[in-house]
Amino acid sequence: MPTSEIAVVDEADDLLGASFARWAAGQGVPVVRHRLAGAARAMTVVVAGSRVEVSPAWSLLLRPLRSPEPPASPDTRFGWSEAFATLWAAAALSGRPVVNRPDAWGWLSGLSASIVRNQRRAGLPVPAAEAYWHQLPPPGGYRYHQDLDTRQTAGDPAMIRFGRSRALPATRGWEQVVVVGGEGFRVISAGAGDPDPVPASLAVADRLSLSFATVSWAVPAGPGPAVLAQVNPFPTLHECRPVICQVFPALLRRLLG
Amino acid sequence: MIHLIGLDTDPTLVWFARRAVAAGHHVKLVNLRAVTRQPWRVELDASSDRALFHNGPGRPLPLSAQGGYYVRLIDLSPVLPAAERGRWRHLIGALAAYLDGVRGPVVNRPGGQLQNGAKPLHEWWLSHRGLRVPASLTSSDPARIAGFMDRHGPVVLKAVCGTRGRARLVTAGQLAGFAPAAGPVHLQQWVDGYDVRVHLVDGEPFAERIDTDAVDYREPDARSRHRPAAVPEELRAAMGQAAKEMDLRFTGWDFRVDRAGRWWCLEANPMPGYHGYDRRCGGAITRALCRLLAPDEG
Numbered sequence: 001m002p003t004s005e006i007a008v009v010d011e012a013d014d015l016l017g018a019s020f021a022r023w024a025a026g027q028g029v030p031v032v033r034h035r036l037a038g039a040a041r042a043m044t045v046v047v048a049g050s051r052v053e054v055s056p057a058w059s060l061l062l063r064p065l066r067s068p069e070p071p072a073s074p075d076t077r078f079g080w081s082e083a084f085a086t087l088w089a090a091a092a093l094s095g096r097p098v099v100n101r102p103d104a105w106g107w108l109s110g111l112s113a114s115i116v117r118n119q120r121r122a123g124l125p126v127p128a129a130e131a132y133w134h135q136l137p138p139p140g141g142y143r144y145h146q147d148l149d150t151r152q153t154a155g156d157p158a159m160i161r162f163g164r165s166r167a168l169p170a171t172r173g174w175e176q177v178v179v180v181g182g183e184g185f186r187v188i189s190a191g192a193g194d195p196d197p198v199p200a201s202l203a204v205a206d207r208l209s210l211s212f213a214t215v216s217w218a219v220p221a222g223p224g225p226a227v228l229a230q231v232n233p234f235p236t237l238h239e240c241r242p243v244i245c246q247v248f249p250a251l252l253r254r255l256l257g
Numbered sequence: 258m259i260h261l262i263g264l265d266t267d268p269t270l271v272w273f274a275r276r277a278v279a280a281g282h283h284v285k286l287v288n289l290r291a292v293t294r295q296p297w298r299v300e301l302d303a304s305s306d307r308a309l310f311h312n313g314p315g316r317p318l319p320l321s322a323q324g325g326y327y328v329r330l331i332d333l334s335p336v337l338p339a340a341e342r343g344r345w346r347h348l349i350g351a352l353a354a355y356l357d358g359v360r361g362p363v364v365n366r367p368g369g370q371l372q373n374g375a376k377p378l379h380e381w382w383l384s385h386r387g388l389r390v391p392a393s394l395t396s397s398d399p400a401r402i403a404g405f406m407d408r409h410g411p412v413v414l415k416a417v418c419g420t421r422g423r424a425r426l427v428t429a430g431q432l433a434g435f436a437p438a439a440g441p442v443h444l445q446q447w448v449d450g451y452d453v454r455v456h457l458v459d460g461e462p463f464a465e466r467i468d469t470d471a472v473d474y475r476e477p478d479a480r481s482r483h484r485p486a487a488v489p490e491e492l493r494a495a496m497g498q499a500a501k502e503m504d505l506r507f508t509g510w511d512f513r514v515d516r517a518g519r520w521w522c523l524e525a526n527p528m529p530g531y532h533g534y535d536r537r538c539g540g541a542i543t544r545a546l547c548r549l550l551a552p553d554e555g
Contacts, residue, residue, distance in 0.1 A: 041440050044396035045377040046405075050384045052377075070338060077335060078420065085418035086395055086441045089377040104382050104503075106371040114354035116301040129302030132351035134344070136296035136309065148347050162347040167302075 005056075005096075006031045006255050009039045009087060010063035015237040017063045023248045029256070036065050040083035043090045054094045059255040061099045061212075062091060064234045097257045099212045100233055108233050110209030115166070119228050122207040127227055129167045142167045168218050168227060175217040175226055177201035178240050179210065180250035185243035190219040190226075197226060204228060211254065214239050259550045260320060262287040262352065263329035270329050272532035276543040282554050287320070288312060289331070293344040299351040306358045308351075320355075325550025326363040328356060329528060362506060362549050365527055370503035373527050374419045376443050380524075386499040388492075388522040391448055391513075397440025402432055409446045413472065417443040419524075426472045448513035448521045453486050455510040456531050458545035460497040462488045465534055466514075483537055492520055499525065506549060 006024065008031055010017035021031040034042070046053040065084065068076050088107055091098045103109055112118050116130045131138040137145070137157040142165040145157040157163050173190030175197040184198035201215035214235045217226035232239070240247045259277055263270040265288045277284050287310055295311035308320040330352060334345040353367040372379045377395045384390045394405040395417055406412060406429040415424040426447060435442075452467040452474055466486035471479035488496075500508045509529025513521045535542040547554070 041397040041437050043441065044394070044398055044401050046392075046394055047377050047381045047384070047390070048392040049390070050381070052381050067335065069342070070336065074336075078416075078418075081418040081420060082416065082441060085375040085416075086377075089375040089381075089395065089417070092375070092378050093381060104370050104372040104378060105368075109371070112354055112357065112368075113350050114301055114357075116303075117354055117357055120358075126303035129300060131298055131300045132347065132354065133298040134296055134347065136298040138298060138300060149343055162343055 005058055006061070006252075007039065007058040008033045008061045008063060009036060009065070010061075011035070011066060014063050016235065016240065017061070019237050019244075020061065020248055020251060024252055027252065029252060031061075036080065036083045036087060040086040040090075043086055045086070045090050045093060052093045054090050057094070057096050059097045059257065060091055060094070061251065061255060062087075062102075097255050099251065099254060100210055103209070108210070110207070111231060111233055115228060115230065118204075118208060118231055122204045122228070124204070124228055127224070128169070131165045132163070133165070134162050137163060138165050138167075143170065144168055166229075168220075168229075169224070170221040171218045172221040173219045174229065175219060176239070177215045177217075178235055178243055178247050179205040179213050179215055180247055181211050181254045183246075183250045184215075185246045185250075187214070187239065187242050194219060195226070200226075204231065212251065258283045258285060258321070258324045259547065260285050260287065260324060260326045261328075262289070262326060262356075264289055264331055266290070267329055267331065269530045269532045270327075272535065273327055273543055273546065276535070276540050277547050280544065280547060282547055282551050285318070285320075286312075287318060289345075289348065292318075293348055297348065297351075299355045301354060301358065306355055308355050322359050322361075324361045326356060326359055326361065327546065327550060328352075328363060328365065328367070330367060364507040364546060364550060365505045369505045369527060371527070372503075373524060376415065376417050376419065376524070380445075383499065383522050383525065386502070387495045388499070389519060390522050391446035393443060393445040395441055395443045397437040397442070399435050399437065402435055402442070402444065403429065405444055406432065411447055412444040413447050415443050415445060417441060423476060424473045445523075448515050450513050450515040450521075453488075453512040453514055453520070454534060455488055455496065455512065456529060456534060456542050457493075457496055457500055457508045457510060458542060459506050459549050460493075460500075461545050462493050462496070463534070463538055463542050463545070464488045465537065483534075485538065489520065496525070503527070507546060 148162040176188040216230040464486040469481035509526035511523040
């Protein structure tokens, strides 16, 4: 493969993007990191009838991108949106491999912010309700509360301004799997003898149209199967570190097509 | 019952509300400007979802997962100070999750296709649904831009992302000094002819021909003549199928009809600001929306 045909589009402080590029270079495969604006300016998309041409022919690893926040000027925000729209179209229409390819429905369109919606989309039962709230925490029965501003969880919602709560049964542990395409790598294990969560995690990622994700499960203290707790379409280096020796080669295989 | 979700400062939402109430429909307004400042909760579970909002202190506003919803979710968080941003972002996120599971008709469901926000993708997608779409180039490369203009002559310059939607005609001379740092730009082949705007409500078209002296008839100083138009049946069927596939019950379509009478599709808008067109057609679009959202209220 010619050099620089794999591009990571990320922020400068993305540890996974930086680490993956370094690792790939060590394998003799150059990977170029781009910020959004640079990637978009390098791209050309030609549409003529149903014929489309996207150049350069990059394989893409798309990472989380931060939109400008106030006091950014309207022109800055518009410029960011133009670059994002270009990257979205190019990634959707490219014939090259794209990790978590956007599509006509949107960017990560298969994934909802709501875990209940994701359970339904993944064809899973919904054993635990979910509530979003502002100054109106849900009634009893909701055990886990997350502060939507800080993403920290708490047992007591009293100090939370904007919250997300779940009526999960008491858990005795968590399972987490990093999914790359058709491969899954178990990061955390609730305990010996638990069912292997990898097949279910692969199925969830597939139903949500994700080729790279961490899939987390809550393992109940009592009887009953593990419950889908979270799907992260942008696995962090911290999440992947225990299985990084498997994750990076799998990512590279996927990007090399 | 029709639930309205949006801003009381949005002229399209206000237009719809007034016309629906005047027609005798029961309307419940969720005014996001008021709701963001009050307690709220959205519960999602296996059987039925619930949403409890307040339009003011002590003014609870429970929503039903049944019934119709006319929604214009406008997230103001990108332009608000940090302290205010969370109010909008979290409410919009919760509402989007709630509306995704509403069983009744939703105009339009937040989970519908968003491709209109990425113009090259949108145009390619429409082409694949049998619509005739002008050729386009999205690029920051001066050589590619010059080559496209050589082939097509003056072209239309428009936003890639769909905001700041006014289009303008540009010549090769105007883009001669184009610097890549100013890109990317989206250029589309110009179609000489007249405009047609079609609002499609669940397959039912409401079309208006616009003859104008401007490249974009929406320009404030454009001199335009509007009159009702008929949509070819084959085109109506293609639009209906595309809207269904996008999961959008209400769409606003922009066409140019060339001198040979061929209809060129420019875009399908997923959240049409339709009130000006509705005024000219005597409220027919709102009536169709009400039939869709509250079929039992006749």
